[in-house]
Amino acid sequence: NQLGVVAVGFNGGQCKLGVEAAPMALIEAGLLTQLKDDLDYEIHHDDTVHFYENLIPAEDPDHRGMKKPRAVSAVTERLSQQVYEHAREGKFVLTLGGDHSIAIGTVSGTAKAIRERLGREMAVIWVDAHADLNTPEMSPSGNIHGMPMAFLTRLAREDRRDIFGWLQDEHTINLRKLVYIGLRDVDRGEKQLLREHGIKAFSMHDVDRYGIGKVVEMALAHIGNDTPIHLSFDVDGLDPQWAPSTGTPVRGGLTLREGDFICECVHETGNLIAMDLVEVNPSLESLGASETIRAGCSLVRSALGDTLL
Numbered sequence: 001n002q003l004g005v006v007a008v009g010f011n012g013g014q015c016k017l018g019v020e021a022a023p024m025a026l027i028e029a030g031l032l033t034q035l036k037d038d039l040d041y042e043i044h045h046d047d048t049v050h051f052y053e054n055l056i057p058a059e060d061p062d063h064r065g066m067k068k069p070r071a072v073s074a075v076t077e078r079l080s081q082q083v084y085e086h087a088r089e090g091k092f093v094l095t096l097g098g099d100h101s102i103a104i105g106t107v108s109g110t111a112k113a114i115r116e117r118l119g120r121e122m123a124v125i126w127v128d129a130h131a132d133l134n135t136p137e138m139s140p141s142g143n144i145h146g147m148p149m150a151f152l153t154r155l156a157r158e159d160r161r162d163i164f165g166w167l168q169d170e171h172t173i174n175l176r177k178l179v180y181i182g183l184r185d186v187d188r189g190e191k192q193l194l195r196e197h198g199i200k201a202f203s204m205h206d207v208d209r210y211g212i213g214k215v216v217e218m219a220l221a222h223i224g225n226d227t228p229i230h231l232s233f234d235v236d237g238l239d240p241q242w243a244p245s246t247g248t249p250v251r252g253g254l255t256l257r258e259g260d261f262i263c264e265c266v267h268e269t270g271n272l273i274a275m276d277l278v279e280v281n282p283s284l285e286s287l288g289a290s291e292t293i294r295a296g297c298s299l300v301r302s303a304l305g306d307t308l309l
């Protein structure tokens with residue numbers, strides 16, 4: 001069991017400080033030790049939290065309303081390469097963020113590796129309160145952590161090389177291979193895109209109506225049972241009761257048990273090739289930070305095969 005780990009201390013996709021400290025907090029809580037000792041993974045990690053200081057430009061004016069576009073572009077371009085290098089060797093890639101803008105790097109890296117190794121289009125399961133599907137023009141905030149899926153599916157594109165123009169077709173995700181779970185704060189323009197393109201999305205309303213078991217079954221049925229899966233888990237998909245320390249909390253979310261259940265089921269398919277855990281911010285709601293970190297560790301362990309008899 002080969003596991004490539006990338007620790008990404010990046011906060012430039014949104015405006016709150018603290019999310020860059022999450023990888024260290026998760027590692028200090030013992031996450032990697034548990035994966036090695038309890039779950040028998042052989043861990044490939046450079047023992048570094050990457051802050052990519054030398055990639056962050058001094059001048060980074062807004063572009064099409066996007067905040068810090070060059071910084072996010074440069075960091076995700078580098079991260080894409082790091083993830084690709086693990087994935088092309090067939091290792092499972094675990095990325096610890098960081099805000100959700102880093103998914104532009106992780107998903108593009110695995111998508112390219114899977115195309116090369118298997119000649120296949122990979123699927124993405126995006127567990128989140130938010131769809132993160134805003135185009136720059138639609139975004140209410142200009143924060144790029146609300147846009148990664150738009151760039152990854154080519155709903156948004158930009159030709160400037162230093163502002164995501166490095167994304168090639170090989171990095172992209174087919175809209176039919178994207179599934180959301182946990183949505184409950186979706187912006188107007190995003191709703192329109194979901195409808196217009198028939199994107200598969202299970203909101204909290206669906207979780208309440210069908211139960212988490214049926215929702216995961218339908219999500220996996222949509223993907224099909226022989227498709228490599230990248231799981232991008234935003235900790236704000238969980239209810240703030242379980243994960244209060246996050247930049248954009250929304251009440252009415254998944255219980256920790258429902259989150260773990262999603263991860264366990266995706267693991268059980270045998271098709272999971274990568275996971276991101278993002279948006280843990282230990283400096284927000286500091287009383288809840290250790291709980292949020294523990295929840296994050298639990299989700300990762302579940303996705304990597306813990307708790308199954």
Ligand code: ARG
Nearest residue numbers: 100130134141143145146248
């Ligand atoms: N939809 C809002 C926006 O675009 C919030 C996005 C929150 N994204 C996240 N990864 N937490 O600004």
Ligand code: MN
Nearest residue numbers: 129130234236
């Ligand atoms: Mn979110």
Ligand code: MN
Nearest residue numbers: 140185186187
């Ligand atoms: Mn909103």
Ligand code: MN
Nearest residue numbers: 100128132234
């Ligand atoms: Mn997100």
